[in-house]
Amino acid sequence: MDAAQAGKLAQKVGAQFHSGDNLEVISRPEVDAVIVSTSEGEHLAPVLAAIKLGKPVLVEKPIALNLADADRIIAAADKAGVSLRVGYSxxxxxxxxxxxxxxxxxxxxxxxxxxxxxxxxxxxxxxxxxxxxxxxxxxxxxxxxxxxxxxxxxxxxxxxxxxxxxxxxxxxxxxxxxxxxxxxxxxxxxxxxxxxxxxxxxxxxxxxxxxxxxxxxxxxxxxxxxxxxxxxxxxxxxxxxxxxxxxxxxxxxxxxxxxxxxxxxGEFWGPITNETRAWLDHLSMGRPCALATPQExxxxxxxxxxxxxxxxxxxxxxxxxxx
Ligand SMILES: NC(=O)c1ccc[n+]([C@@H]2O[C@H](COP(=O)([O-])OP(=O)(O)OC[C@H]3O[C@@H](n4cnc5c(N)ncnc54)[C@H](O)[C@@H]3O)[C@@H](O)[C@H]2O)c1
Structure with a gap:
């Protein structure tokens, strides 16, 4: 990951911290949910890292680019009992x-x-x-x-x-x-x-x-x-x-x-806003959400x-x- 770009983004949005290392960010104790929106072929490692730490994950579609990787992700989430949803906006x-x-x-x-x-x-x-x-x-x-x-x-x-x-x-x-x-x-x-x-x-x-x-x-x-x-x-x-x-x-x-x-x-409007809010409400309040399950x-x-x-x-x- 490009640390300089992460720094620029952090400054722009007023982030509390930033890093060029995915695992360092995912592992921080104050991070209790993870959105993986890396490029299509780069979903596997951060998703598995978050699951391993027991943190709920929202990963952008497609879950993976091949069925073997999709199955690895599904098996890891099932084994860890971690909530995983896939963003089909x-x-x-x-x-x-x-x-x-x-x-x-x-x-x-x-x-x-x-x-x-x-x-x-x-x-x-x-x-x-x-x-x-x-x-x-x-x-x-x-x-x-x-x-x-x-x-x-x-x-x-x-x-x-x-x-x-x-x-x-x-x-x-x-x-x-x-x-x-x-x-x-x-x-x-x-x-x-x-x-x-x-x-x-x-x-x-x-x-x-x-x-x-x-x-x-x-x-x-x-x-x-x-x-x-x-x-x-x-x-x-x-x-x-x-x-x-x-x-x-x-x-x-x-x-x-x-x-x-x-x-x-100054605000972002549209499907990703609706989807993210639905996911966070689901996690924090137990509300039902319509995000795709990993099986779907x-x-x-x-x-x-x-x-x-x-x-x-x-x-x-x-x-x-x-x-
Ligand atoms: N829901 C939607 O409306 C929507 C729209 C477009 C794309 N997508 C999906 O979102 C994901 C990202 O798409 P995009 O168009 O933003 O891609 P992109 O490649 O333009 O942007 C992804 C970002 O992830 C970073 N990145 C790449 N590999 C990384 C890694 N290993 N670790 C950390 N950061 C890494 C890149 O530097 C880039 O900033 C894809 O899965 C894509 O299919 C969803």
Missing amino acids: RRYKERYLIAKEQVVQGRVGKIVGAGARVYNSRSQALAMLGRNPHATPVVDALTYYVDLMNWLLAGTPLAEVYARGQKGVLKAAGYDADDVSWAILTYADGTVVNLGVSYALPAKYPALGHAARVEVLGTEGVIILDDDHTDQLMYTEKGIPHVYLPDHTVNMVFLQSGTPGDWAL ARIALEATLAIEHSIATGRAVTLPLAQ
């Missing part, structure tokens, strides 16, 4: 939370099908792949919508995945990742879900995170969620910073398309790996995946 984006409530209230009836697709610019995909070539748009981004569907379907197991992809600019940049991936997921009760992702739109595309559309089809109702943010346009000659990419600006932006949320008047996160990881496998082999893939 779509669950705490209000439009999805409210959709979940409609499903829970039975207003759409039995879900028989659904669709979701998410678009983003190649600038973010290239940053993700640059950190870890296994953090593909499917494993790292479509995973939110796999988790969302699994959450809405309340534990109905996924039975089969069939997917197709097409390579383009991401491959030209040296990565074994598709520009476009489309998948059909069939659940054990026959529910069919169509999921798609393209994180290869032009570098200055106005989405600064997720531009999405989600549709839920039930026997007694239907939910259509236009989450592209095309209704929140801003253009400025001054340039708008990207939420993740330090040197990236765009002139046209879909406001509120950044996945974690947005700063406004493993299921989402397995589904995304199955999608990649189906694209690579051209065949339908039956779950569970052989390890």
